[in-house]
Amino acid sequence: MKHLPSERHTLSILVDNEAGVLARIVGLFSARGYNIESLTVADVSDDHAVSRITVVTNGPPPVIDQIMAQLDRLVPVHKVVDLTDWGPHVEREMALVKVAGTGDKRVEALRLADIFRARPVDTSTASFVFEVSGSSEKVNQFIALMREVGLVEVARTGVVAIARGAEAV
Template sequence: MEEKIEKHTIAVLVDNEPGVLARVIGLFSGRGYNIESLTVAEVNNADHLSRITLVTSGTRMVVEQIKAQLDRLVPVHKVHDLTDEGPSVERELALVKVAGTGERRIEALRLADIFKAKVVDATLTSFVFELTGTTAEVDDFVGLMAQLGLVEASRTGVVAMSKGATGF
């Protein structure tokens, strides 16, 4: 029986210092693991800590290996598999540029309203929309805009945290 491939969102608390991200990425590339989404930002200025949120896929065994190897890296303080640890909130930000006039322009605005996307730039021939939502919602919006004149899209990747009062 073949093992099922699972998608996992992993949050990693690390020292905010040069080379840490390269070590994390090196762990993945050196073992042939894929990173589907990656975001990094400083979350504690006083202690110089950054949070890396990454989405990866693999069998249960591969995901457990990834977490164990991340936990052994020197600048890593904590590793949380948000997928396994219970309910969590995930969001992604996207900027989506759509060109069009006439009916296509009206339809793009109508769909943006449905998705609660905000117009952050407009010209006579294009819009730039800002959208925050789940990865699936962003995928759906970009897919619909592709039919109406998508010029380009820029996405932040997933940011996530567990629900409730507990955290890092």
């Protein structure tokens, strides 16, 4: 079953906000040989009781089903939703991108940032730090362009995602 073509899936996992829960999730992926493309986690409830973990993974459909089932049986997991299967949803990622340079390259970096609606959040006479957000493809594209104008380093959040419409997952 592992020889079927791989698909990219974005999973939302609601878990008890308790010590060790992230280790359980990540450990499950490594122990069973599943992939993690990106992972984000933060406390999302009023009373700090629930965290939301967004995992982007890839694998053939039966493996994705297994991942869902394995996650679902962990005791501190409230809910697992495969947003890719769920339907319309929004995925966003944020990156901080540092570029160094002077002269034309510096001007070009600013011009490109403007097109991508990336905001400079730090500046010196020889550098910028841009904040860019959007789909992973957009962030990838921006980073690729910055390589040509003096990219120094990148920090990315990984994907966060939520379903469209009035309903909670």
